[in-house]
Amino acid sequence: MVDKRTEQIKELLPVYFIMGSSNCNGRNPVDVLEEAIAGGITLFQFREKGESALTGKEKVRLAERLQKVCQENHIPFIVNDDFELAIELDADGIHVGQDDLAAVIIREKFSNKILGVSAHTIEEAEQAIKDGADYLGLGPIYPTRSKDDAEEVAGTEIIKRFRDHGITLPIVGIGGISPESAEQVIQAGADGVAVISSIASSSDVEETAKSFLRATSK
Ligand SMILES: Nc1nc(C(F)(F)F)ncc1COP(=O)(O)OP(=O)(O)O
Numbered sequence: 001m002v003d004k005r006t007e008q009i010k011e012l013l014p015v016y017f018i019m020g021s022s023n024c025n026g027r028n029p030v031d032v033l034e035e036a037i038a039g040g041i042t043l044f045q046f047r048e049k050g051e052s053a054l055t056g057k058e059k060v061r062l063a064e065r066l067q068k069v070c071q072e073n074h075i076p077f078i079v080n081d082d083f084e085l086a087i088e089l090d091a092d093g094i095h096v097g098q099d100d101l102a103a104v105i106i107r108e109k110f111s112n113k114i115l116g117v118s119a120h121t122i123e124e125a126e127q128a129i130k131d132g133a134d135y136l137g138l139g140p141i142y143p144t145r146s147k148d149d150a151e152e153v154a155g156t157e158i159i160k161r162f163r164d165h166g167i168t169l170p171i172v173g174i175g176g177i178s179p180e181s182a183e184q185v186i187q188a189g190a191d192g193v194a195v196i197s198s199i200a201s202s203s204d205v206e207e208t209a210k211s212f213l214r215a216t217s218k
Pocket residue numbers: 016018045047049080081095096097098099100116117118136137138147172173174194
């Protein structure tokens with residue numbers, strides 16, 4: 001029996017756009033997000049990383065502007081890594097990796113919010129489930145340009161392996177996914193694809209988001 005919460009999370013995962021100022025090729029991130037939403041993204045994560053990443057007040061101000069766009073369009077706003085920022089903005093959720101603040105601590109303080117956890121092994125996934133994660137981020141599925149400290153490329157095999165092991169928590173694949181490869185990620189058992197540069201640096205953000213939506217609709 002799949003519970004209501006799991007169904008609600010699964011409905012948010014099909015096209016999970018992740019972005020920060022360094023992913024937008026110098027374009028205004030607000031414009032990029034508005035175009036991605038017009039193209040049908042289903043969830044957004046603010047991930048301000050990389051050498052040119054904003055910090056301090058500038059980072060908060062950008063986060064507030066992007067959160068406002070999400071609120072106006074009824075798209076949940078997820079913060080990557082930065083728990084203080086997620087609390088300050090009363091974000092809809094947070095995503096943490098294995099080297100970030102422990103999911104169990106976040107779950108305690110951020111009780112009814114969306115909690116996503118990156119996992120690379122079955123053990124990490126089982127721990128995340130115990131800690132109360134709402135979804136798992138698995139990857140990098142393909143070589144990625146968006147994360148310079150990424151683990152080795154896993155391929156869609158990792159999704160199949162987790163499902164065959166009996167992991168039923170919602171899963172989103174991440175890492176180098178294109179509109180052409182998105183369908184294989186879903187066929188492997190993921191509930192959606194997380195995308196950074198394929199959408200954020202596209203010459204037609206709205207159209208690219210639309211192509212991901214088409215590729216992931218079951
Ligand atoms: N940010 C992410 N979002 C997802 C999501 F599931 F949301 F698609 N999966 C994986 C990551 C990677 O998270 P992490 O391993 O902490 O690295 P970084 O903080 O550099 O992103």
